[in-house]
Amino acid sequence: MIYLKNAQQLALMRKAGALLYEVLCHLREAVKPGMSTAELDVYAEQMIRKHKAVPSFLDYQGYPATICASVNEQVVHGIPSDTVILKEGDVLSVDCGLILDGWQADSAFTVGVGPISPENRRLIDVTEECFFKGVRQAVNGNHLGDIGFAVQTHAESFGYGVIRDLTGHGIGRAMHEEPSVPNFGRPGHGTKLRPGMTLAIEPMIAMGDYHVAELEDGWTIVTEDNSVCAHYEHTIAINEHGLPELLTYPGYVLAEETT
Numbered sequence: 001m002i003y004l005k006n007a008q009q010l011a012l013m014r015k016a017g018a019l020l021y022e023v024l025c026h027l028r029e030a031v032k033p034g035m036s037t038a039e040l041d042v043y044a045e046q047m048i049r050k051h052k053a054v055p056s057f058l059d060y061q062g063y064p065a066t067i068c069a070s071v072n073e074q075v076v077h078g079i080p081s082d083t084v085i086l087k088e089g090d091v092l093s094v095d096c097g098l099i100l101d102g103w104q105a106d107s108a109f110t111v112g113v114g115p116i117s118p119e120n121r122r123l124i125d126v127t128e129e130c131f132f133k134g135v136r137q138a139v140n141g142n143h144l145g146d147i148g149f150a151v152q153t154h155a156e157s158f159g160y161g162v163i164r165d166l167t168g169h170g171i172g173r174a175m176h177e178e179p180s181v182p183n184f185g186r187p188g189h190g191t192k193l194r195p196g197m198t199l200a201i202e203p204m205i206a207m208g209d210y211h212v213a214e215l216e217d218g219w220t221i222v223t224e225d226n227s228v229c230a231h232y233e234h235t236i237a238i239n240e241h242g243l244p245e246l247l248t249y250p251g252y253v254l255a256e257e258t259t
């Protein structure tokens, strides 16, 4: 069942989202060649706890960290480690979630470590564009398939693969609520979107084929063809006006569609 949030609940989710935005901004600035992904994880947990929030990933189904740090061909759920040292040219995805006053926020970004290749730069940029194409469709009366279709169309126009085995999701008091939010779909198909719905929209886009595999650690998802992957995610609400609001990107205003 889909839990619609009222104005009060949305206000609380906005607070959780705003805090996560701050945390992710600091993490993005902290990424440097030579540092380990475990260092980023410690920094994230400290920031979250300092603000009286709780890391939502830690202990989730036994997950051992505050962030997921996924490098290059790793799609998502990379476990931070002292032995993973970031180097120039890497493509790093950082995913993080927190709980503030009982409400969840979930967001991810992908960044180049130092200078990166033009091909990888484009993959990161297009993945972000995919998110924004998708979120524009998150308006009252549209369908979930409109979001997925917009993401998929943009990614595939560059020859990229849209990961299918993992999706976005509803979010609220729980990190994962109904519905699931695929990054592919057919216009006009799937659940109808309504004010009060809160969704994590999270395109995962591979340079190559979309098939993925899980590593022996039981968490890390990689592309089967080892092509580089990017991930971009925000928690959004369809607000009382029926329009998308980016809870984990406060102040961001979606411009009028021109095309």
Ligand code: MF3
Binding pocket: 056, 057, 058, 060, 061, 063, 067, 068, 077, 095, 096, 097, 106, 107, 200, 202
């Ligand atoms: N952000 C991820 C998602 O959207 C959650 C990471 S799974 C965890 O589903 F185990 F790391 F929490």
Ligand code: CO
Binding pocket: 106, 107, 168, 169, 200, 202, 233
């Ligand atoms: Co998510």
